[in-house]
Amino acid sequence: MYMLRGHHLFCLLGYRGMGYSQEYVENMTYLHHTLRNNPKTRIQLVKGPDQLCEKYPNSGEYHCQNDNIYERDAAVLEKLGLTIGQTLTWSDIESLIQKSIVPSDIQVVCESCSWRSYGVCEEGVQEILDGKRLREVK
Template sequence: MVNANSDGCLESPSGFLNMMENREASGSEPLRIRAHHLLCMQGFQGLGYSEEFTKNMALITDKLLNDSTFLLEIVTEADSICQHCPHLVGDRCDQEHPSGKISSMDLQVLKNLKIKSGTLISSREALSLTKNLHPRVVKKICGDCLWRDNCLYYQEKCPL
């Protein structure tokens, strides 16, 4: 699981890499990550929608923190994190509002990072770009997301 150091910043335990089980997260192909999940991972504290979701989020977050060269494909649809979310129905989030709030978050992240859906990027570069977003921009992107304060706390406090 993800741990916090004495400054409250995320760090990963040694030996994590042996825990990765699914082929996508093993490095054999790029890991598909929704654009807005780049923000979520910055502030992940072991909280989530369900135990299965939280475990998966921790595994993916640990992988990205442990391997700065890990290749990501940034997308605007269900990704490797969504696969274990109780809100995923088929390939769609049942929490998506008619206004397209979640999709809008993805598009805003892409716009602010100046990348397109389908971009292949190292985990280090993706997290670095995200970290450089101004907290006001992140607040606007995340809106009333219940996890927003976690993301902003880590974005402001922790260097990559």
């Protein structure tokens, strides 16, 4: 089981192998592969830093505790109808995304995210809406 904060559910949709450091990318890629290959993997929703934040590099600002990140977590969970402490499978999360999210939601929910300008999260949402799984990342 993985412990994930709210906004990382959306980050996984847009993940294309880019990240803050090599260690962060390796960790994110491993999780992404796990969820892609085994959508029955269980996720517990947590408040604050999670298993992806653990590998955030210690150089620069540690944004994982910033208020705007907590607000983004809450907004994602609200859109999906989820709460902190809930445990569900990745396939359950994908089903909720199909029922509750449209690509343009990324522009609002993730407005302050530095990765938003790449457009990959909107693509990831659309792929889930089209019935595809997480995109393969090498």
